[in-house]
Amino acid sequence: MNIDKLDLQIISEMMQNAEISYADLGKKLFVSGGTIHVRMKKLQELGIVKGTKLHVDLKMIGYDVIAFIGIYLEKSSMYDAVARDLRKIPEMVRLNYTTGSYSMFAEIICKDITQLRRILHDELQKIKGIERTETLISLEESFSRTINVVE
Numbered sequence: 001m002n003i004d005k006l007d008l009q010i011i012s013e014m015m016q017n018a019e020i021s022y023a024d025l026g027k028k029l030f031v032s033g034g035t036i037h038v039r040m041k042k043l044q045e046l047g048i049v050k051g052t053k054l055h056v057d058l059k060m061i062g063y064d065v066i067a068f069i070g071i072y073l074e075k076s077s078m079y080d081a082v083a084r085d086l087r088k089i090p091e092m093v094r095l096n097y098t099t100g101s102y103s104m105f106a107e108i109i110c111k112d113i114t115q116l117r118r119i120l121h122d123e124l125q126k127i128k129g130i131e132r133t134e135t136l137i138s139l140e141e142s143f144s145r146t147i148n149v150v151e
């Protein structure tokens with residue numbers, strides 16, 4: 001991959017504010033808006049930039065429970081099949097293959113404890129390859145941030 005300092009500056013700025021126009025970003029970085037457009041297209045084609053997302057306060061629209069689920073697999077070779085099945089659960093927003101105590105670590109967002117219970121009991125426990133799970137409920141997210149990619 002051939003990315004340079006300008007690419008990293010564009011990534012850094014867009015990670016902080018994806019709503020900024022290419023023209024405004026170009027002014028900030030002392031290049032044209034067209035240059036920003038071409039660079040963003042290149043970063044997307046390389047798979048470095050994977051779109052933009054709207055950041056929503058989910059609690060404000062009724063999603064009150066964030067939980068993390070440590071998943072123990074019967075065999076680590078079952079990871080791909082289990083991950084495919086977990087992807088089918090819309091409330092599961094993040095999944096990582098991990099070292100340590102758990103084979104997998106997932107984040108799930110639900111409207112309430114009843115929904116969380118249903119997913120844990122009716123969906124997760126029926127997936128072939130999951131030996132057991134451990135659920136941790138988030139009481140508060142203190143912060144969420146991106147990393148600085150410009151040195």
